[in-house]
Every structure is written in structure tokens, then in C-alpha cells.
Amino acid sequence: MYNATDEASWINHGDNAWQLTAASLVGLQSVPGLVVLYAGIMRSKWAVNSAFMAFYGFAATLIVWVLWAYKVGFGVYMLPFAGRPGPVMTIQMELSQSNLPSAGLSQAFPLSTMVYFQFVFAAITIVIMAGAFLGRMNFTAWMLFVPLWITFSYSIGAYSLWGGGFLFQRGVIDYSGGYVIHLSSGTAGFVGAHWIGPRLAADRAESRPNNVLCVLIGAGILWIGWNGFNGGDPYSASADAGVAVLNTNVATAMSLLCWTICDMIYFKKPSVLGAVQGMITGLVAITPAAGVVAGWGAVAIGFASGTIPWLSMNIMGKKVAYFQKIDDTLGIFHTHCVAGFVGGFSVGLFATIDGCAAFGITNPGGAIEGNGKQVYIQIYGALFIIAWNIVWTSLIMMFIKYVCRIPLRMSDEQLELGDDAIHGEAAYVLGPCEAHEHLLAGHYVKRSDTRPGELGMGGITLGHDPHEMVSTEKGGPSTNNGVKTE
Known part of the structure; x- marks a missing residue:
């Protein structure tokens, strides 16, 4: 039975208030942030379908999360990369103190707060991945893909790196999801795009956004919402949360400026969409490092995220035949997989001893602190996430296509009409x-x-x-x- 006296011994109301605020900011990044961004960045005939893919993904993930997936990612040890599945549905569980049993950590807020906070991270991962599939994925296949991928892919990465799994034990640092969220969604998006197949040639050739201002609205929600994304991961309203928020914004601003300058040098004009891409890569790259690097480290990461993914997207992506063949609609591979790897690698270089201590880990920093092996540890973690997502995304896609007999791609007739054919609605x-x-x-x-x-x-x-x-x-x-x- 609930006892207010027992609760008073462990709850910190400030931490709980900040954690719920941070979770709400992250939730807003998906709904309405990416919903609005996707609706604006696609051709008008795909605006409803693109927005609805994100909307559905957010809702479906929550039900899967509370029924079994949260405990796979943050529950009691079952395997080195997975916790024991089960529901988080009773009032006693929701009122109890949050803890991560496999990691040996407890938080000064209730389990219900932790479950919701981790849910919005799972949801935005699936919504990000949807950006690679827009404009042709069969909606029925998407409805089945979401719960399967959250169960067999996302939750595995979450447990391995955050829940106390083997990568956590090996000392891989992923402050707020550079690997768990971005490297996984970027890899899975690219692999999934291969299995689904391309859009119509006409849609690929004429892919101008139907509403750039909507794109900017969604991008703005993403940027500011990221304060909760990275600021919430110390699980407390601590000094390190403030460091994470500041570094997040510094790296993002630097990345946006670098991407814009690259556009001006190469294309001879600044691009709004390019600036948005640079903003996103900055947010992604600082995520694994946000609270463990110094301010100048955030500037260095912002420079790397504004140039390396730019080269990946605009040079490699347009001149390498294989990348032309795979129809990654919004370039999720470049903005999330490449940028996530850049950020995770940078942790190995720029992590500080004081930053790690403030975050609550005993890691001796990165190469700048004389711990060069952290670079190899970070690469090891990245390779596991990439390999797991290649295998399991492929298995899930094949299961839907060959076992369930559900087409992954819409028919050509549906692709011609877009929203009207699929939803009977126009944007x-x-x-x-x-x-x-x-x-x-x-x-x-x-x-x-x-x-x-x-x-x-x-x-x-x-x-x-x-x-x-x-x-x-x-x-x-x-x-x-x-x-x-x-």
C-alpha cells in the first residue's frame, strides 16, 4: 500500500519536476516537432502520410513500451544485451522509486517518471527512422514494423548501453543517445530503405518541400526540445544538466554555421534546408558527449558535425552509385548515422575526467586526459549497434514481407496519388x-x-x-x- 512517509525518504521534488519537464520537451520533438517537419519537407501529396507515420509511431511505441519493452531495456538481467520483458502497469510499480537493477542505480523520482522519460526517447528513435521511409512505405507494414523494431532492436541497444548491459560494463559512453538513438535509427533507416525500395522516379526528381516555414517550425521545436533530450540524462536537476544544455546549444550553433558556410562555398548560396540539416547533425553529434566534454570540446564537435556529414551527404551521397541506389528519403543515414558516429568517436577524444565524475561515472575521460583507449571502446560500441541493426532490421523486414505477406512498398497506383489513395485526405x-x-x-x-x-x-x-x-x-x-x- 502507498505510504507518503516512505516516499518522502527518497523523492526529490526538484529532480522529479525537471525529469517530467525534460520528458515533455523530448515528447514535443516528435509530436508536433517531427510531425510538422515531415509534413512540410515532403511534397504536398505526401504531407498527411508522412506526418501520420510519425504520429502512429509515437502512439504505438508507448503501448509496446509499458507492456514489455521498458523492462527489456531497463529491467532485471536476462542476457548481456537484454533485460527480462514484462509490464509496468500496476499502481504500486508506478509509485515506487525508480531504479535500474542491472546498472545498480536508483533515482530520486518515481518509476513512472523514468518509464515516460525513456519512452519519449524510444519514440523519437522510431520517428527519426521514418524519415528514411517517407513517400513509399506501405502503412500496414509500418504498423507492424514499429512494435517489432522497438522490441528487438531499440530495447537491446538501450539495455546494452544504459540499462547495465555489456557495453555499459565495458565503459562505452553514450551520454544521451548518440548510439542508442541516432546511430541505430540512421543504420536501420538506411537498411530499411534498401528493403522497401525507392520512391517513384518522379517523386525523387521533384522533391522540393511544400512548406519551408513548416520545416523551420519543426526544426525550432527540435532544437529547443533538445534541452530536455540532453539535459534530462543526469536523472537529476544537477550542475551537469546545465553543462549538457549549454554544450548542446553551442555545438548545434557551430554545426549550423559550418554547414551554411560549406553550402555557400560549394553551391554559392546559403540554404535554409542546409542550415536545418546542420542544426540536426550538431544536435546528434553532441548527444553522446553533452555533459562530459568542456565548452571548447562542444565547439570542436560542432565543427566536425557541420563538415563531415556535409561531405557525406553532398559528395559521397551524390557521387557514389550505391548511395544513389538506396532511397533514403531525408538523408537519415548522413544526419544520424554519420553524425552519431562522429559524436561517439569524439567522446573518446574530448571526454573530461570532471565531466564524467559530474555525470556519475568513473570513466577516466578520453584521449585528452591520457586515456586513448576510450577511442577504441567507443568504436567497439558503435560497431555493435551498427551490426545489430543491420541484422535485425533486415530480419524484421523479411518477416513482414515473406512471412506475413505484407508488401513493404505501396503499389505504383498509390504512389501516383499519395495521401488521397492511402488516407482519403489532402493536406x-x-x-x-x-x-x-x-x-x-x-x-x-x-x-x-x-x-x-x-x-x-x-x-x-x-x-x-x-x-x-x-x-x-x-x-x-x-x-x-x-x-x-x-
């Missing part, structure tokens, strides 16, 4: 403004007819081919742009 209905239809560059439009008894407010629905011959309700003739003629 934007605009009008009447026929004189400005040409401003809807890169998108198909279709005028809607005014129904009897309605005001003459026929508008423009984005996501349809204006040149498609559309028959009228009466079976009469129509023009090429779908406007009924008498």
Missing part, C-alpha cells in the same frame, strides 16, 4: 485563387467543384495531377485541369 485545400495556381510550384492541383446550394468557393486541393482527365458527375466533358465545362 491543403486552398481557394478560390485560380490566378495564383502557378505559385504552387512542384505540386499537382485539382480544382474542386461547388456543390448545389453552396457558395461559389471552389478551391484547389493539392496532391492531384492537373493534367489528369476528370469526368464530371453527370458524365459530361471536362478540361485537362479538372474544371467541369458545360
Whole structure:
């Protein structure tokens, strides 16, 4: 039975308040952050589907998490890389003190707070990965993929590095998910894109965002939400949480500036989308290092994350035939796998003894502190996460395709129509403004007819081919742009 006196002996209300705040900030990164970003960055005919993939992934992950996956990632030892699965559903469990039994750590807040905090990390990992599959993955396959991948891939990485598993015991440092979240989602996204297959050639050729301002709104939510992402991982409102927040913003700003400068040198103009990519790679790269490096280390990591993934995306990604073959829609491999590896490697170089102590680990720092073997330990951890995700993402995709007999890719007919075919919904209905239809560059439009008894407010629905011959309700003739003629 719940006893308020017992709770008072272990709870720190400040830590609990910060942990719930940090968790809410991370949750906002997915919903609405990446939901809005995906809706804006894709062609208009994919806006609803792209946003809904993220929306569904967030919800499905939570149910899987509380029923069995949390304990796989943070529960009692079962295997060197997995805890014993089980639910976290009783009121006694939710009110009890949080602890990580395999790591031998306890926190000054309830288990329910920890479960939710770790859930939003699991959710954003699956939502990030969705960015590699946008514009062609069968939604039914996605519905099955999410719980399987969270169970057999994400939870394994979480236990191995955070829950007290073998990488934790080996001393691999992943402050807030550079490996568990970003390296895994980047690897799995690239592998999954291989199994699903590419978008239509027309969609790949004409891939301009339908709303850059929506992209910036989503990016802004991501950036500020990352204060909870990295600031929450000391599991307390500690001095190290403040260090993590400051370093996160310093590295991100540096990375954005470097990416923009690279764009100006190579493409002769600054790109808003390029700046967003640089922001994301900065956030990703500082994540494994946020609270264990000094400020100048954050600047160095920001420089690396603003240049190395830029080269990966804009040189290797466009000139190496294999990367052209794999249709990674939003370049998740470059922005998360490459940047996550850069960040994890940088921990081996720049981790400080004082930063590690403030974080609560006994690690003797990185190469700058004379502990050069930390570099090899970090590489070892990265290779495990990469290999595990290559194998298990492939196995899950094959299970869905060959055992469940569910196509991974939509039919060509669905790919032609987009949202209308899959969801029966369109992202934007605009009008009447026929004189400005040409401003809807890169998108198909279709005028809607005014129904009897309605005001003459026929508008423009984005996501349809204006040149498609559309028959009228009466079976009469129509023009090429779908406007009924008498």
C-alpha cells in the first residue's frame, strides 16, 4: 500500500519536476516537432502520410513500451544485451522509486517518471527512422514494423548501453543517445530503405518541400526540445544538466554555421534546408558527449558535425552509385548515422575526467586526459549497434514481407496519388485563387467543384495531377485541369 512517509525518504521534488519537464520537451520533438517537419519537407501529396507515420509511431511505441519493452531495456538481467520483458502497469510499480537493477542505480523520482522519460526517447528513435521511409512505405507494414523494431532492436541497444548491459560494463559512453538513438535509427533507416525500395522516379526528381516555414517550425521545436533530450540524462536537476544544455546549444550553433558556410562555398548560396540539416547533425553529434566534454570540446564537435556529414551527404551521397541506389528519403543515414558516429568517436577524444565524475561515472575521460583507449571502446560500441541493426532490421523486414505477406512498398497506383489513395485526405485545400495556381510550384492541383446550394468557393486541393482527365458527375466533358465545362 502507498505510504507518503516512505516516499518522502527518497523523492526529490526538484529532480522529479525537471525529469517530467525534460520528458515533455523530448515528447514535443516528435509530436508536433517531427510531425510538422515531415509534413512540410515532403511534397504536398505526401504531407498527411508522412506526418501520420510519425504520429502512429509515437502512439504505438508507448503501448509496446509499458507492456514489455521498458523492462527489456531497463529491467532485471536476462542476457548481456537484454533485460527480462514484462509490464509496468500496476499502481504500486508506478509509485515506487525508480531504479535500474542491472546498472545498480536508483533515482530520486518515481518509476513512472523514468518509464515516460525513456519512452519519449524510444519514440523519437522510431520517428527519426521514418524519415528514411517517407513517400513509399506501405502503412500496414509500418504498423507492424514499429512494435517489432522497438522490441528487438531499440530495447537491446538501450539495455546494452544504459540499462547495465555489456557495453555499459565495458565503459562505452553514450551520454544521451548518440548510439542508442541516432546511430541505430540512421543504420536501420538506411537498411530499411534498401528493403522497401525507392520512391517513384518522379517523386525523387521533384522533391522540393511544400512548406519551408513548416520545416523551420519543426526544426525550432527540435532544437529547443533538445534541452530536455540532453539535459534530462543526469536523472537529476544537477550542475551537469546545465553543462549538457549549454554544450548542446553551442555545438548545434557551430554545426549550423559550418554547414551554411560549406553550402555557400560549394553551391554559392546559403540554404535554409542546409542550415536545418546542420542544426540536426550538431544536435546528434553532441548527444553522446553533452555533459562530459568542456565548452571548447562542444565547439570542436560542432565543427566536425557541420563538415563531415556535409561531405557525406553532398559528395559521397551524390557521387557514389550505391548511395544513389538506396532511397533514403531525408538523408537519415548522413544526419544520424554519420553524425552519431562522429559524436561517439569524439567522446573518446574530448571526454573530461570532471565531466564524467559530474555525470556519475568513473570513466577516466578520453584521449585528452591520457586515456586513448576510450577511442577504441567507443568504436567497439558503435560497431555493435551498427551490426545489430543491420541484422535485425533486415530480419524484421523479411518477416513482414515473406512471412506475413505484407508488401513493404505501396503499389505504383498509390504512389501516383499519395495521401488521397492511402488516407482519403489532402493536406491543403486552398481557394478560390485560380490566378495564383502557378505559385504552387512542384505540386499537382485539382480544382474542386461547388456543390448545389453552396457558395461559389471552389478551391484547389493539392496532391492531384492537373493534367489528369476528370469526368464530371453527370458524365459530361471536362478540361485537362479538372474544371467541369458545360
